[in-house]
Amino acid sequence: MRRGDAGENGTPPCGEPCAANGFLGSHASLLAASFRRTTGRLLIDPQVPVGDAGRWLYEAPFAVLSHGQGADPLFTYGNRCALAVFELTWQQLIALPSRLSAEPLDQAERARLLDRVRGQGFIDDYAGIRISRTGRRFLIRQATVWNLMTESGAYCGQAARFDRWDPMPATLAS
Numbered sequence: 001m002r003r004g005d006a007g008e009n010g011t012p013p014c015g016e017p018c019a020a021n022g023f024l025g026s027h028a029s030l031l032a033a034s035f036r037r038t039t040g041r042l043l044i045d046p047q048v049p050v051g052d053a054g055r056w057l058y059e060a061p062f063a064v065l066s067h068g069q070g071a072d073p074l075f076t077y078g079n080r081c082a083l084a085v086f087e088l089t090w091q092q093l094i095a096l097p098s099r100l101s102a103e104p105l106d107q108a109e110r111a112r113l114l115d116r117v118r119g120q121g122f123i124d125d126y127a128g129i130r131i132s133r134t135g136r137r138f139l140i141r142q143a144t145v146w147n148l149m150t151e152s153g154a155y156c157g158q159a160a161r162f163d164r165w166d167p168m169p170a171t172l173a174s
Contacts, residue, residue, distance in 0.1 A: 060080075
């Protein structure tokens with residue numbers, strides 16, 4: 001494993017995806033392989049050379065996030081789109097418990113969703129309100145959430161992919 005690359009256990013990498021760390025290619029591979037095994041679909045364009053998959057996913061026009069394991073898992077990955085949507089830097093993201101991407105009232109629903117994913121392997125119909133670092137609320141629609149699993153079948157977290165989000169009007173978000 002290269003320095004700065006995320007391991008198969010979903011632990012956060014040391015640095016933001018960049019050319020020097022292969023855009024966290026091994027974590028991108030974990031995301032893509034788990035997505036394919038659980039959903040039967042491709043996360044990364046099949047025309048992209050394997051060596052460019054990390055960069056492609058980091059620069060993809062849709063949001064991808066992952067978190068590790070534990071009672072209060074931290075985010076382990078967010079591509080450029082996800083960082084922009086949540087108004088976070090890389091260092092802010094990987095220090096953030098994923099539950100804090102939802103408001104306190106929405107956290108119980110989020111926990112039920114993640115339990116459903118854990119049991120089923122994935123869902124592709126998630127919709128929910130999320131909150132950015134600056135307090136901006138937005139509605140995610142038609143998100144796919146899946147379990148991150150190593151080739152040997154070890155569970156190492158969960159991930160989400162979405163390309164539909166809408167700002168919430170201030171009157172509805174309060």
